[in-house]
Amino acid sequence: MSELTSLTLADARDGLRQKDFSAVELADAHLLAMEKARALNAYVLETPERALAMAKAADARIALGKAGPLEGIPLAVKDLFCTEAVRTTACSHILDNFVPTYDSTVTSQLWRDGAVLLGKTNNDEFAMGSSNETSYFGPVTSPWRRKGANTRLTPGGSSGGSAAAVAAHLCLGATGTDTGGSIRQPAAFTGTVGIKPTYGRVSRWGIVAFASSLDQAGPFTRTVRDAAILLRSMAGHDDKDTTCADLPVPDYEAAVGRSVKGLRIGVPKEYRLDGMPAEIEKIWEQGRAWLKAAGAELVEVSLPHTKYALPAYYIVAPAEASSNLARYDGVRYGLRETGSDIREMYEKTRAAGFGAEVRRRIMIGTYVLSAGYYDAYYLRAQKVRTLIKRDFEQVFDAGVHAILTPATPSAAFGLGEKGGADPVEMYLNDIFTVTVNMAGLPGIAVPAGLDGQGLPLGLQLIGRPFDEETLFATAEVIEQSAGRFTPKPWW
């Protein structure tokens, strides 16, 4: 890891403005690191020529004193975001060689602010997975290893490539998407910061849809401040997404360093699971102590419908996915297998194009929406969702500013270790994160320490709708107390 790739995004921004180094030098350093780290499989597409051209243009703007907020900052983009003239596949065979003619709203805002694209990162196919193992391009290997072992570990998923790239210093920040925990769980597994903003804070336009009512994009970075900087560029109203809120975007960076004195932080009793590893309980307790020491008031709260969140999520998300993925039919773009008639063409294309987990979720979604089952499953899940939302509303109405929970029920696991026999084993990874998507709330994962095997553990803070600022302020207190965690390069 060179000096330039070890900078925080904020430091790199300041260094570029002071002309300590150029955007081209910064991009070069990262491209070199990416080349050396191909064993991690974090990127599914590297775009060196584009990166250097964008960096050159950034240098020119810096020279003219016209630097944007992210001028010259090299970023990685999850392969779920459409990028103009750059292959976008959602890591699915069915979108083989699909090259969009458009940029997602998020990426176009990043380029507007001067950012540089290094490449597209690996993810679970259509963001369906918690270990990055469902990717058509194969799994990402985490830059982290257990002490004294070389077992290949998962960086988490679905945004595994983005998390690994940030942790391994292969970019200064990356975009992710989070439908049930796909930003926060990989952030926790890789010792990085990841925030899923409030539903409607970031435009979904141009992001390959998984479950429209749950999907939300957010950043991965190595510090809380960096996440605040990146989210400001990603967020904002978009006429092209009617679910996107028409609210001004605050200067999130200004919230970093804000005191948490007097804030009421809720600790939900329902998140204390039977059989939860002692280390998770310990880090949670540690987090409470840090916040208390910083002047926050810790209160026990109850979110009684928590236990229904995961089953309800696995009805709502596949239902929406089964419909969202119907457009991948071989007719207009992507993979097409030949068939003797249209029906056979559909069947062969979709059988060949989708992986096992995606097919499973399409089947579940199709089933729960079927006539005769809709009321029992989908409608009931939506009712549960309303109850989950109400749980949070009641807690916030009682004066709680944010809620502190573990981010994941365990540290990172080995590739191939989970979900082989029973997919539910894998789904349980999202137990602390899905409720936040179901309620549409913002949630941030922040590194809090290492477990006995030397693997990162994260804490999650859940905020009031559109109050990402309190999350940044509170997360920074944890970051200051816990310190930062960087994997030792072995690749």
Next chain:
Amino acid sequence: MNAKGPSDKLIRGLTGDWEVVIGMEVHAQVASNAKLFSGASTEFGAAPNSHVSLVDAAMPGMLPVINEECVRQAIRTGLGLKAQINLRSVFDRKNYFYPDLPQGYQISQYKAPVVGEGEVVVDLDGGGSVTIGIERLHLEQDAGKSLHDRHPTMSYVDLNRSGVALMEIVSKPDLRSAEEAKAFITKLRSILRYLGTCDGDMEKGSLRADVNVSVRKPGEPLGTRCEIKNVNSIRFIGAAIEHEARRQIEIIEDGGIIEQETRLFDPGRGETRPMRSKEEAHDYRYFPDPDLLPLEFDQAYVDALAAHLPELPDARKARFVGGFGLSAYDAGVLVAERETADYFEAVAKGRDAKAAANWVINELFGRLNKEAKDIKASPVTAQQLGGLLDLIADGTISGKIAKDLFEILWTEGGDPRAIVTARGMAQVTDLGAIEKLVDEIAAQNPDKVAQARTNPKAIGWFVGQIMKSSGGKASPQAVNDILKSKLGL
């Protein structure tokens, strides 16, 4: 209004009389420049796939954004149908696979449509009227078009229509004959065209209907229905119903039962045939579209639209009858098309409305029909026809000469009064000249004079002679008066 019993609409079968029960789902393309959820143009007749946005082609990551104009048009239509306007409605996805359906689902409204129950009053040919209930009106996307005849083994898809806004207007099963069904669609079309919410052009597919037909013995519960899909002319709707009712009656009378199914009407053979069997029946897996918020607006918005609604056919007809003294039939004919009614009103303004109605309906319509011309393409303007009526009214020309003048206006155009002057078409009102003619003819035909004295009706012969020798220009009124006095009648 619904006084007519079913007796005169029944169909005779071998086992007695049958009643046909018909309900319609009318798909009316919303008159708007852009599609329902994308900014692409709705212009008809463009080169294939030239009006297709990223949203219409369902590219990855695309999201629908509601076109407010389409919502406005749906509400206005609802108001025109005297229907309940729902201030909150929901868009749902109707899921099925077809190459001309790029998203793999159609965005429609399922459980909560924008417009609820309303009604349409339908005048029947034999006089009288029936009120047909409207169940609902909802907004939905049209699909694209599959082209199967361009390549020996492949089908092509044209997405120009993909995403165009449709209003699906569902009637209650209140129709009892093909005639009623035809009158209903005609009236509905008229209302839509008055409102300007649909151009009603059935040839271009702007208006098409799915027709649900069942039969039963009068007084019995409803029979099993068959749905005839996508019938695109009023005449075909009538023919399809006639055939389908007969078909169902024959099956039942042969001891069979009606299978609920979807059928197509083949205009060439004048019959319906099955489209897909029950085994292929779709489960559309409707659910609320998570990409779209519920459609919400307030009553003030609806009220503002209601305040600016144009006068609709029923109100206009009532005004023509009450204000102008026209017969209900004539008024009905005139208001069927907004352009016709406008034309008539321009002619009738400040003139004898009945005379204006006669001229518009008999002379103008007759001539337009003969040449298959639309009123908008009429060579005779309302101003010209009004001028012609003025010439009759002030006695300058007779009704007979007026027909000649109409012909000239039709073929050559020009100002009516100037033509009459230039061509010496004014009628002779010089009493002296007419007296002279009467005297001459009476002197030459004493037998006719004697005849007229015993039978006053024979005076007609004199009138004819005088008109003939005056070249039709003698004032018929003056001729009559003079004849009567001269012959002592």
